[in-house]
Amino acid sequence: MKANRKTYLIISGGVFVSAFIIYYYIKARRFVREKIRVPEPSSNSHLEELKSPLEEQKLSNPNPLDKFEEFQILMSEGISEGWDIVKDNPDLKVYKKITEFSPVAIIKAKILVNDTTPDDALFAIWNGEFRREWDNVLQDFKVIEKYSENNDVIYFYAASPFPSIISNREFIQHRKYKKDQNGILIVYWSAERDDIPIPQGWIRANTIISGYYIKSVEGGVELYFISQNDVKGKIPPNLINAVAPTKAMDWSRKFRRACALLKKKRLG
Template sequence: MAMGLGDVRVPDDHDFEKFRKLANGTEGWIQKYSKPSLKVWLQNTTEQNVTNVKLMKAHKVMNDVSANTMYDVLHDAEYRKVWDSNMLEGYELCILNPNNDISYYAMKCPSPLKNRDFVMQRTWLETRDEFIIFNHSIYHKELPPKKGFIRADSYLTGYLVKPMPRGCELIYVTQSDPKGSLPKWVINKVAKFVAPSLMHRLHKACTRYPAWKQKHRPHYKPWLYPEQITLPRFKPDDIMTKEDLPSDDSIEDDESEIKEADFQEDIFLDDKE
């Protein structure tokens, strides 16, 4: 059975194969953005109870970044504070095993949208041919909804990194429900600006990472060396169902009246090809 919202378990081969199929597949995808080294697609999902949440996929070729460096950058929580200007807060709470943790991520959304946050189980895998990282939302007693944020859901979000003779290719897949009452045009804006901006910023971050890492605990990489992990173990009793999740009424989540002209898309245009 594929992992769903709220499921907390160690993924099996079927879960990894599902992600690979989404990342590598072509059927049903509609291209929304195209540049020589960057493509973005959208796809309507047919899964039960997720019909209004679109799948988005981005693919970028980076000739000057190794797959190993990309994998390190995607993992390094300390460095993310340096390059991810959308992150307001992020940290790992606990681990299930050396390749699975539970983490929190709060993001700044472009005005006039309200900020979102996520609680996720994150999984990673390193093989000779690829690196995989993906997550999905779970519900944890120590991470209830927070004041000032709309708690969003990730059905499946992740990265597939493939080595190339020169550099690497990065495939980003996400199926997330931002919650609130967003107008339909927001999805197209996300595909047009947010995904390309993320890929460009990741590329720039990777080119700067080796020099940064040499000055910031260069040998500390717990995603590669499990003996360096210091996080506490996951406690099954701390998991809740979605129905048990306490509500937070401190922020109004109706964004249906937002006008497209008010959307500050310029914040995504600082990195161009």
Template structure:
């Protein structure tokens, strides 16, 4: 049995020249709760995300919404990109959602040496499947700058399966890595009381679209 399979689609939308990419995957040897942890854990991301330059927790809006800064390296001569993102998540048992979109935060304006990218919508849904989990993933991102949309669309379609492969590999080592940490039970995405240890972000500090809009759009597009 193959350990995982991947299907990829693209879709043109009315609000952008950049296509939405949709990926469906099944990991036969990764439990849903492990994949949920891998997608959330900011410290572990440093271990598997080869493109990441920095990931900064700005703070929490509430136990299911946070705001963060993320920057990534791009190949020369393309300038590096960075994002300020509001992330939202919900664990319904048999379905787990993680969503993000770009926001503005007054303490994180555009930085010199980076192009501020725009995540129109990025999301994951995780379900139990075949002794493992189903992972649905969508992404529609405008990298901004001078990159032509046709090139971005081409790269995105090829890059999405690579992300899935990275996640599958990362999931294999997560439990042993987490067990070796000084704080193996530090999982604020599961234990909301742990968010009290982090800075609090007031909604007035960010500009954002309503969360309901994102959840409904995610359910309509990603989960089919």
């Protein structure tokens, strides 16, 4: 009798725990659906007039835009052209936008970094050895093909915090930069490389566009940051879109520390 009662209690406890887990799983799913909802592009005809210059160009021109040109258009767009404000501080502004071309949000940030130069900011971003020191998101960062000093193909992967649940994401990107009298523009986009196999269980992400624009301002630099990465797999785009702006904020903090570290190294 005691054994049967003990078995009954164990089964009852297991059922209770299972029900508790299921209840809170459903509750969490509802919270995500309600709180992290990304607006879908509207199909209303009267809103078509509100398309940004970039969207108009993509719709009217079947040929892809040069990535430098695409970045500059995105950088120059204002709030009225579909950008939502995520953060608005004097030294950090973050915006998010979804277009009809992809469910993946475009993230744009404007960062002020004191006491550094455009060339040092470029070095912190471009130099692989130094980038590995401060940007732990880029695992196994390396140049796999070099065309010139300012044009190459790079590889890195982003390690999953829960590899048994979420796969590692690897990236293969074209990378170019150019300088002019106004500043330095760096752009990235995915490179098709069938000769590089994808590790078993990993997923190769797609960088639609990413990059930085660096210009000198009084006391430091102003940096524009744009990122649109499709991580693919089964992670819902609305969840990625909700998390992406916080990653831009994290990156800006690390970048400021990197510029300070570089200055310290330069001074010896």
